[in-house]
Amino acid sequence: MTTLTELAPSRPAAGDRLSALPVAIIGAGPVGLAAAAHLHERGIPFVVFERGAVVGAAVRQWGHTRLFSPWEHLVDDAAARLLAGTGWEAPVAGRAPSGSELIDEYVAPLAAHPAIAPAIRSGVEVVAVTREGMDRTRTAGRAAAPFALRLRLADGAVVDETARAVIDASGTWGQANPLGSGGLEPLGWEDVADRVLPALPDVLGADRERFAGRHTTVVGAGHSAANTLLALSRLAEDEPGTRVSWLIRGAAAQRISTDGDELPDRGSLGTRLQRRVRDGRIAQVDRFEILRAESTGDGVRLQGRRGGEVATHDTDLVVVATGFRPELGMLRELRLDLDEVVEAPRALAPLIDPNEHSCGTVRPHGYRELTHPEQGFFIVGMKSYGRAPTFLLKTGYEQVRSVVAWLAGDSAAAERVELVLPETGVCSTSSGDGGDCCGPVVAKSPQPITLQAPAGLTLLPLAGASAGGSCGVDSADGCCG
Incomplete structure (x- = not known):
């Protein structure tokens, strides 16, 4: 079996075509925009595709609902550093906002920042992702080929655009589990x-x-x-x-x-x-x-x-209110390694599977657990949890911090992951509807490994870059994508 270490791509040849292409982010919700902030901080060009007419479109649909965590646990570190230069004031700590307040007081100002706003393309649906000129069966030259994203524009036109890497932060909102107990809509x-x-x-x-x-x-x-x-x-x-x-x-x-x-x-x-x-x-x-x-x-x-x-x-x-599942049809031509039970990345699934998970077993996770055979492609945020419940917003922030560090060739920062999860009060693995997992868990990162810069990306200096650290307790119960 191929290991995650073996999936680390080689450094590209100088002048490789990929180096001129941006990283594509699918979804302009809190996690997608956090990825944009980290990419900007690393000096890596990016483009954000948002299906809704405005950023945070999914969150706006449940904007009347209040999150569980207070503000101090809802703002990504790189995003806060970026916003600090604009005169933005962090919301008052200790208060849990509604979804609408999360958008108005944090997501919208972040999306409007001049370092991010020009890269956001709203009203653009990503209908498929592949490798340029290759279906999933072709291997020769695959890692050096750009990703090709098929886009449906607001006017109905369909176009293709290329990227050096893809971060799928599209979430699961709108992909509800059916009412039928067998996973299908009931007859009638x-x-x-x-x-x-x-x-x-x-x-x-x-x-x-x-x-x-x-x-x-x-x-x-x-x-x-x-x-x-x-x-x-x-x-x-x-x-x-x-x-x-x-x-x-x-x-x-x-x-x-x-x-x-x-x-x-x-x-x-x-x-x-x-x-x-x-x-x-x-x-x-x-x-x-x-x-x-x-x-x-x-x-x-x-x-x-x-x-x-x-x-x-x-x-x-x-x-x-039966929970959500990831939309995977758009990724059919990519080589993914997904768990057959929860449809999460295989290395992440044992940490979150509600049929198996128990107290005290949550390990930190970043690029390593999110890696697929398709080099340079990552699913992050709520969608990375597949069908598992209880995704926490700050977990998504830590995911993108690690992934972006890996894309920048910074193996030390990519490996340096710490995660503290809040106590959920539930430790069941016997419920027919699945059980949440509990902490608190303070998990230390594994021993670092040596990585080479991925295809199309160069190793950047660390000055001003995020060094990781503890992400603290977290936010919503799965509403955030």
């Missing part, structure tokens, strides 16, 4: 799709009228489900006829932490939810496996099994 899905809503609707704001006076069932066992359930139960206090049901596949929602959590807002979320279930304000339906959905006129009937018996559940609306 098309007939009820207009009554099924995506995760984290704005229950108490823009979407209030849709939920008021109706029976809504939230499907899912994570923190996104908890946020929506609590909002719906508050709505029910003000709007007569509003009912709330919570449907989960397992016997208990063990992924939702309680007051033992090192992030107080995340811990209190689970505690408040459990209290409202006990009080009868939220009707919990456990061990329900959805197989079929059908219309009941104005409502939805979910059919399946509960505890091995045939069961049905009637409701007006369904909110899908």
